Amino acid sequence: MRVVDAKDLATSAKNTWCPGxxxxxIVSAFKNAIVELGLEREKVVIVSGIGCHGKIADYVNVNxxxxxxxxxxxxxxxxxxxxxxxxxxxFSGDADCYDEGWDHFCHAIRxxxxxxxIVHNNMxxxxxxxxxxxxxxxxxxxxxxxxxxITPPLNPIAHALVSSGTFVAxxxxxxxxxxxxxxxxxxxxxxxxxxxxxxxxxTFNYLNTYEWFRQRIYKLEETGHDYTDKQKxxxxxxxxxxxxxxGVFYKxxxxxxxxxxxxxxxxxxxxxxxxxxxxxxxxxxxx
Amino acid sequence: MKINDFSxxxxxxxxxxxxxxxxxxxxxxxxxxxxxxxxxxxxxxxxGGHNFYIVRISDGEIFSxxxxxxxxxxxxxxxxxxxxxxxxxxxxxxxxxxxIAANGETLGRKDLRFYPIPLKRTVIDELKEPHNLIMRNTxxxxxxxxxxDYDFALLEEILRDTFKPEVADLNIRxxxxxxxxxxxxxxxDFGYRLKKTEKAGKERIxxxxxxxxxxxxxxxxxxxxxxxxxxxTTGLLHFMTSNxxxxxxxxxQPEGEIAAINMIAGAAFAGARAMTATSGGGFCLxxxxxxMTGMTETPVVIMVGQRPGxxxxxxxxxxxxxxxxxVHASQGEFPRMVIAPxxxxxxxxETMRAFNWAEKYQLPVILLTDKYVGxxxxxxxxxxxxxVKVERGSLIMHDYEGRKEYGRYEITETGVSPRAVPLCKxxxxxxxxxxxxxxxxTTEDPGITTAMMxxxxxxxxxxxxxxxxxxxxxxKFFGPEEAxxxxxxxxxxxxxxxxxxxxxxxxxxxxxxxxxxxxxxFPKSKxxxxxxxxxxxxxxxxxxxxxxxxxVRDHNLRKVNHKILKYDGRPFNxxxxxxxxxxxx
Numbered sequence: 001m002r003v004v005d006a007k008d009l010a011t012s013a014k015n016t017w018c019p020g021x022x023x024x025x026i027v028s029a030f031k032n033a034i035v036e037l038g039l040e041r042e043k044v045v046i047v048s049g050i051g052c053h054g055k056i057a058d059y060v061n062v063n064x065x066x067x068x069x070x071x072x073x074x075x076x077x078x079x080x081x082x083x084x085x086x087x088x089x090x091f092s093g094d095a096d097c098y099d100e101g102w103d104h105f106c107h108a109i110r111x112x113x114x115x116x117x118i119v120h121n122n123m124x125x126x127x128x129x130x131x132x133x134x135x136x137x138x139x140x141x142x143x144x145x146x147x148x149x150i151t152p153p154l155n156p157i158a159h160a161l162v163s164s165g166t167f168v169a170x171x172x173x174x175x176x177x178x179x180x181x182x183x184x185x186x187x188x189x190x191x192x193x194x195x196x197x198x199x200x201x202x203t204f205n206y207l208n209t210y211e212w213f214r215q216r217i218y219k220l221e222e223t224g225h226d227y228t229d230k231q232k233x234x235x236x237x238x239x240x241x242x243x244x245x246x247g248v249f250y251k252x253x254x255x256x257x258x259x260x261x262x263x264x265x266x267x268x269x270x271x272x273x274x275x276x277x278x279x280x281x282x283x284x285x286x287x
Numbered sequence: 288m289k290i291n292d293f294s295x296x297x298x299x300x301x302x303x304x305x306x307x308x309x310x311x312x313x314x315x316x317x318x319x320x321x322x323x324x325x326x327x328x329x330x331x332x333x334x335g336g337h338n339f340y341i342v343r344i345s346d347g348e349i350f351s352x353x354x355x356x357x358x359x360x361x362x363x364x365x366x367x368x369x370x371x372x373x374x375x376x377x378x379x380x381x382x383x384x385x386x387i388a389a390n391g392e393t394l395g396r397k398d399l400r401f402y403p404i405p406l407k408r409t410v411i412d413e414l415k416e417p418h419n420l421i422m423r424n425t426x427x428x429x430x431x432x433x434x435x436d437y438d439f440a441l442l443e444e445i446l447r448d449t450f451k452p453e454v455a456d457l458n459i460r461x462x463x464x465x466x467x468x469x470x471x472x473x474x475x476d477f478g479y480r481l482k483k484t485e486k487a488g489k490e491r492i493x494x495x496x497x498x499x500x501x502x503x504x505x506x507x508x509x510x511x512x513x514x515x516x517x518x519x520t521t522g523l524l525h526f527m528t529s530n531x532x533x534x535x536x537x538x539x540q541p542e543g544e545i546a547a548i549n550m551i552a553g554a555a556f557a558g559a560r561a562m563t564a565t566s567g568g569g570f571c572l573x574x575x576x577x578x579m580t581g582m583t584e585t586p587v588v589i590m591v592g593q594r595p596g597x598x599x600x601x602x603x604x605x606x607x608x609x610x611x612x613x614v615h616a617s618q619g620e621f622p623r624m625v626i627a628p629x630x631x632x633x634x635x636x637e638t639m640r641a642f643n644w645a646e647k648y649q650l651p652v653i654l655l656t657d658k659y660v661g662x663x664x665x666x667x668x669x670x671x672x673x674x675v676k677v678e679r680g681s682l683i684m685h686d687y688e689g690r691k692e693y694g695r696y697e698i699t700e701t702g703v704s705p706r707a708v709p710l711c712k713x714x715x716x717x718x719x720x721x722x723x724x725x726x727x728x729t730t731e732d733p734g735i736t737t738a739m740m741x742x743x744x745x746x747x748x749x750x751x752x753x754x755x756x757x758x759x760x761x762x763k764f765f766g767p768e769e770a771x772x773x774x775x776x777x778x779x780x781x782x783x784x785x786x787x788x789x790x791x792x793x794x795x796x797x798x799x800x801x802x803x804x805x806x807x808x809f810p811k812s813k814x815x816x817x818x819x820x821x822x823x824x825x826x827x828x829x830x831x832x833x834x835x836x837x838x839v840r841d842h843n844l845r846k847v848n849h850k851i852l853k854y855d856g857r858p859f860n861x862x863x864x865x866x867x868x869x870x871x872x
Contacts, residue, residue, distance in 0.1 A: 013728045042709065042711065047553070063709045065718040066720055066729070067720055071545065071549040074549035075552055075553040076553060078513070078552060078553025079553040079557040080553075080557075082510070082511055082558060083558065086710065104542065107541070263531070267535075269511060269536070269558075270510075270559060270708065272535045274507070274508030274679075277506055279506045281533070282502060286492035287489045287492050
């Protein structure tokens with residue numbers, strides 16, 4: 001069924017996110033992107049991990065696989081490699097992707113898997129009631145860092161760039177319209193489409209609030225940023241403090257992992273018959 | 288004079304092409320109509336350690352390596368010193384006289400025949416290949432053919448089949464030099480001869496257990512394979528990747544075992560038959576993903592090739608220490624199957640069945656092998672590729688329109704819900720690792736939680752029922768109904784046990800043998816029947832705590848009488864095993 005209205009994507013599941021949670025901005029931006037692109041519901045698969053973000057699988061009426069903590073990308077990779085006709089969108093959190101699942105992040109990017117990854121980055125573990133994550137600011141006090149975090153945060157945008165990312169962007173849950181535009185752009189791009197999303201946690205993150213972000217963020221596209229310039233993108237990825245960029249940092253075209261599996265000629269693995277597979281040539285070689 | 292009942296051990300430094308040479312010689316024997324069983328022993332290093340390959344050759348049925356060897360092919364001095372006492376009286380040693388001055392006096396083995404051959408000098412002076420010293424292996428192969436009075440043409444044929452023409456020519460010349468040297472310098476006094484049999488020809492195959500699993504997987508339609516290298520299952524990765532293009536599959540090496548299990552789960556969700564392989568350490572990493580496939584009812588096949596643990600253990604040796612681990616791995620309770628092939632044939636057929644079980648009951652199936660069955664190489668009749676048909680269960684690939692609203696986890700009498708794949712018309716699929724309702728939506732409702740657990744676990748009863756109704760061999764029984772003792776085992780101990788039974792029979796000791804092929808769900812009643820009529824039960828296993836005895840106790844509430852355990856990384860030799868059985872009779 002082609003999606004024409006956000007209502008087509010509604011589910012009857014009871015939403016358990018906190019009122020005001022940044023996740024609402026992300027889910028509405030995503031639904032709007034699907035409506036704008038008029039995608040078939042049956043064609044889209046959401047893969048989510050564990051954390052508040054993971055519940056998104058219950059709230060959007062497309063195919064979904066709500067997996068385990070940190071493993072969104074390998075799950076999504078398996079699906080997309082089997083069937084390139086699927087639109088596979090991974091939703092992950094900062095702890096899910098940048099802590100527990102960090103190894104998969106770099107590898108999925110360097111493979112240039114044709115996937116979209118949207119990371120709900122609230123810089124805290126929400127569902128476990130407030131602990132530090134890989135993107136928590138140094139000095140940030142949480143229940144697991146009561147005297148303040150003593151390590152600097154990871155820079156996932158820079159990592160995505162040096163891992164040979166082909167679509168590297170950042171959005172803000174407080175600006176769903178802009179975010180929706182980014183998601184549309186990502187879904188139109190072939191390759192690994194990565195969007196880190198600032199997603200305020202209204203319950204546990206006392207520091208990185210909507211207000212905090214609004215005071216700092218600016219849009220790269222409004223500054224004439226050239227997203228084909230990798231060095232510039234890398235410079236921008238290190239901008240932090242009073243001015244923090246959102247938008248597309250970098251974009252390029254590069255064959256995807258599956259493009260390089262030329263023997264499959266773009267066909268889904270499900271299209272090959274399992275009947276009468278001939279193993280005689282191998283048996284012959286063992287004689 | 289013994290004809291066609293022979294074994295050799297070829298040994299040398301790691302990296303010196305030992306297993307390759309053993310493989311060539313074994314294959315030349317197979318072409319002559321003989322049966323072969325080859326075991327590779329190597330260390331976890333690439334160069335400089337000691338590697339050896341033992342091959343048993345016979346015109347009768349053989350199931351394991353021999354107790355002792357008849358001929359030592361020593362490619363360095365260390366091989367002579369390490370293995371001289373494994374030789375039978377009247378056995379021989381082929382060695383390079385420039386490596387070691389071996390004789391009956393120096394070795395304390397006056398009962399042996401010595402075949403000093405200038406292996407390296409032949410390569411340098413006659414073959415004129417001073418930078419290609421590995422050719423000395425081939426000189427030794429030619430010498431072996433002469434010592435055993437075997438047909439040189441068969442070795443020549445194998446060399447031609449294996450190498451490019453110019454490399455084959457060089458090897459044949461080297462082999463011929465070794466052959467001629469023996470014919471010219473030694474009398475035909477060796478007590479072991481090899482002769483072509485009426486089964487000679489290019490009919491049978493020579494393969495490892497890992498390759499048999501790979502063939503089974505390809506034949507079953509495994510379209511997605513992802514595994515991280517880990518001994519002793521790396522051979523399967525190599526097999527699957529090398530056949531990727533000819534079989535329209537994806538076979539890949541991911542960033543680790545956690546990625547591997549999650550990738551195959553994603554692949555299976557998308558509708559492909561999918562598989563991974565690892566050893567105990569990698570399976571530890573997969574445990575959480577395993578539980579996810581159980582909870583989300585995603586069909587996957589996982590081969591776990593055991594090696595000695597705990598932890599890194601003995602990376603390149605064999606063990607059976609992971610039985611209870613794979614039966615219980617991952618948190619919570621969920622249905623799974625554990626099948627332990629005991630030989631290369633079972634590796635093939637049970638792999639094919641594993642994919643059927645996985646898809647029909649939508650659960651993970653573990654093929655539990657080990658280094659011994661996975662990496663040993665045997666001669667065999669080609670498989671009956673039609674014995675196991677592809678059965679995919681309630682799979683909806685294309686169209687569901689016009690039917691009631693689709694529920695991925697619909698509660699059914701059998702516990703099996705209709706499995707649709709994405710892009711199927713009229714279907715939205717929600718797979719969920721959280722407890723969920725019939726539509727895959729997260730729930731914490733106590734009633735639904737209970738109903739869903741019951742539904743999933745019902746599948747195990749259905750499997751037991753299918754095994755019963757279709758008469759599937761969850762256990763196998765060998766030997767007479769009545770016997771002095773009943774041996775019980777699982778997995779790769781099968782071969783040595785069957786050899787030991789032959790040895791015991793020579794001494795008029797009657798034994799029979801119950802092989803438990805399906806460890807989970809446990810074939811309780813089949814085991815019960817055998818326990819009921821056994822005079823004395825002996826469990827044979829490669830672990831310290833007798834994990835199979837523990838399963839028997841759990842399920843049958845019975846103790847076995849004796850346990851014969853070995854956990855040094857090496858397989859049982861038939862003679863040693865027979866002795867240990869006699870000790871407990």
